[in-house]
Amino acid sequence: MNEKINELEKKQARFDKDRIAWRIGLNNFAKNLFSLSTIFAVVVLGILLYQIVAESIGWLDWKFLTSNLSIFPEKAGIKGAIIGTLFLMMIVIPVTLILGVSTAIYLEEYATEGKLQRLVKVNISNLASVPSVIFGLLGLTVFSRMLGLGSSILAGGLTMSLLVLPIVVVASQEALRAVPGFLREASFGMGADKWTTIWRVVLPVSIPGILTGAILAISRAIGETAPLVVLGIPTLIMKIPTGVMDDFTVMPIQIYYWTLDTVLTPEYAYLASATIVVLLLTLFMLNLVAIIIRNKFQKTF
Amino acid sequence: MEKNNVREIIQNNIRKKNHFSDKVMPKFFLVMAFISVITTFGIVYTLIFDSIKFFSQVPIREVFSTNLNPLSKTPSFGFLPLINATFLTTIIAMLVAVPIGMAAAIYLSQFASSKLRKVLKPILEVLAGIPTIVYGFFAYSFVTPLLMKLIPSLGAKNALSPGIVMGIMIIPMVASLSEDAMNAVPEIMKDGALGLGSTKLETTLKVIIPASISGIAASIVLAISRAIGETMIVTIASGSSKNFTFDITQSMQTMTAYIVEFTSGDAGSGTVGYYSLYAVGLILFTFTLLMNLIAQYISRKYREEY
Numbered sequence: 160m161n162e163k164i165n166e167l168e169k170k171q172a173r174f175d176k177d178r179i180a181w182r183i184g185l186n187n188f189a190k191n192l193f194s195l196s197t198i199f200a201v202v203v204l205g206i207l208l209y210q211i212v213a214e215s216i217g218w219l220d221w222k223f224l225t226s227n228l229s230i231f232p233e234k235a236g237i238k239g240a241i242i243g244t245l246f247l248m249m250i251v252i253p254v255t256l257i258l259g260v261s262t263a264i265y266l267e268e269y270a271t272e273g274k275l276q277r278l279v280k281v282n283i284s285n286l287a288s289v290p291s292v293i294f295g296l297l298g299l300t301v302f303s304r305m306l307g308l309g310s311s312i313l314a315g316g317l318t319m320s321l322l323v324l325p326i327v328v329v330a331s332q333e334a335l336r337a338v339p340g341f342l343r344e345a346s347f348g349m350g351a352d353k354w355t356t357i358w359r360v361v362l363p364v365s366i367p368g369i370l371t372g373a374i375l376a377i378s379r380a381i382g383e384t385a386p387l388v389v390l391g392i393p394t395l396i397m398k399i400p401t402g403v404m405d406d407f408t409v410m411p412i413q414i415y416y417w418t419l420d421t422v423l424t425p426e427y428a429y430l431a432s433a434t435i436v437v438l439l440l441t442l443f444m445l446n447l448v449a450i451i452i453r454n455k456f457q458k459t460f
Numbered sequence: 461m462e463k464n465n466v467r468e469i470i471q472n473n474i475r476k477k478n479h480f481s482d483k484v485m486p487k488f489f490l491v492m493a494f495i496s497v498i499t500t501f502g503i504v505y506t507l508i509f510d511s512i513k514f515f516s517q518v519p520i521r522e523v524f525s526t527n528l529n530p531l532s533k534t535p536s537f538g539f540l541p542l543i544n545a546t547f548l549t550t551i552i553a554m555l556v557a558v559p560i561g562m563a564a565a566i567y568l569s570q571f572a573s574s575k576l577r578k579v580l581k582p583i584l585e586v587l588a589g590i591p592t593i594v595y596g597f598f599a600y601s602f603v604t605p606l607l608m609k610l611i612p613s614l615g616a617k618n619a620l621s622p623g624i625v626m627g628i629m630i631i632p633m634v635a636s637l638s639e640d641a642m643n644a645v646p647e648i649m650k651d652g653a654l655g656l657g658s659t660k661l662e663t664t665l666k667v668i669i670p671a672s673i674s675g676i677a678a679s680i681v682l683a684i685s686r687a688i689g690e691t692m693i694v695t696i697a698s699g700s701s702k703n704f705t706f707d708i709t710q711s712m713q714t715m716t717a718y719i720v721e722f723t724s725g726d727a728g729s730g731t732v733g734y735y736s737l738y739a740v741g742l743i744l745f746t747f748t749l750l751m752n753l754i755a756q757y758i759s760r761k762y763r764e765e766y
Contacts, residue, residue, distance in 0.1 A: 290689025
């Protein structure tokens with residue numbers, strides 16, 4: 160009898176051991192599978208960057224950055240697109256900053272809990288998920304046709320500002336919320352009124368956070384294509400823009416048209432790659448600045 | 461005036477300022493905040509206003525047909541090919557993004573060491589920050605030729621390649637939103653399961669995921685919304701064929717690509733073709749808005765509070 164029980168217990172122990180080994184094995188298998196998935200994303204990023212950089216070699220040089228557009232691939236450059244991007248930012252940066260920070264100040268400092276505040280909040284989060292091509296349609300109708308701005312830098316800049324507005328609002332809100340209450344109370348205690356407190360105390364403290372958000376918004380605007388295509392930016396612009404009412408082109412648009420035209424002129428693929436490298440380097444640099452601001456100037460209380 | 465009487469200085473200051481800034485500034489900021497609301501109304505207004513002009517000229521039965529030929533002399537505006545293409549590319553993107561994004565989220569939140577996470581997360585963020593036009597170029601000039609080696613019948617423009625690349629683009633979004641949801645599950649629950657002898661995999665499948673399912677589901681719905689609204693990848697790599705087909709190896713045009721093709725072409729203002737842009741835009745806007753509302757509903761309704 161005892162022997163039989165012993166036998167059974169041994170069997171049970173072996174069974175348990177097998178089962179635990181199986182469970183641990185499964186766990187390790189899953190871990191490897193999950194890590195492979197994550198690595199897949201990294202590998203794709205690597206391939207993408209490698210492909211584009213490899214194609215741009217030999218085409219990306221100082222001449223490429225400083226030459227005008229041309230139908231001959233060897234002579235073509237992106238001076239116009241770079242200047243167009245700079246002009247576009249001259250509109251986008253002030254407009255989004257003023258609108259975005261003001262909206263955030265309203266939501267965080269002035270608004271009282273209620274329908275009005277909820278409306279603005281819900282609206283911002285919904286606006287953030289409207290497809291960019293729809294913003295293009297808005298810009299086409301309101302700025303291009305109703306206000307008669309055509310496909311000028313001003314029309315493009317205003318459309319782009321509305322598109323990236325939610326990014327600045329959300330980032331500024333977080334920055335304002337992070338300002339500790341005792342700073343405000345100290346300011347009020349000294350007899351300052353609300354606006355003085357915001358202007359002299361709250362905003363200076365939250366500027367690093369706001370700037371980080373602004374830079375993210377700017378990099379989104381620099382890389383965005385669809386709304387500008389919808390506005391009807393002409394295909395081939397030889398003229399360099401000199402004012403905000405001029406027609407213009409930007410780097411993503413240039414990439415778009417060159418990619419489309421690779422069917423006719425295969426060399427355009429190299430031009431597109433070279434432009435992508437310039438675009439990605441610009442975005443990389445902007446993000447680097449954002450990280451430096453975040454790490455260096457962010458005060459913690 | 462005596463300067464050393466504090467009370468007098470304060471009262472003098474109050475009289476001087478007359479609370480001007482405290483009266484005007486709140487109103488100023490309210491107006492600024494309302495510009496975002498006006499933007500939304502502007503979008504809805506332009507879409508509906510011009511769509512009405514479209515629907516008054518094109519019978520609804522034609523809109524729900526498969527015959528799309530906007531530029532012919534007797535144009536027809538059946539939007540089903542566009543809707544079909546949008547959904548096919550979205551499904552392909554989801555087949556890529558959801559499994560890989562979820563796996564990455566589970567790995568980052570449950571398995572990876574904090575050192576590894578510090579390396580991997582920024583890389584995913586870089587992937588998320590790459591402009592879509594770059595992905596479009598990548599799909600057209602690299603992924604499509606690569607797939608052609610596997611599927612010889614693949615067209616130079618097709619739905620498969622942009623679908624896959626769109627999925628890759630969305631991986632970081634699914635991964636980071638799902639990871640946030642999983643990290644929000646209280647540590648005690650996880651420790652409890654591990655303490656009872658569960659492996660990490662069992663803890664993840666039986667405790668973490670059920671507890672964070674609302675956040676995970678919301679992230680997937682938001683990803684769908686993103687894929688529906690994605691423009692440049694499909695415009696470049698999927699082309700502009702207006703055929704109604706389920707063959708993903710062939711060119712097909714999504715709603716977003718239709719808008720881009722038509723505006724960058726020369727559709728004169730006031731023609732039916734021009735108004736069709738807004739009708740397609742309205743359908744697109746409705747779809748994405750619906751997805752966002754569903755995502756908000758899911759994360760509010762099925763949220764587990766701990």
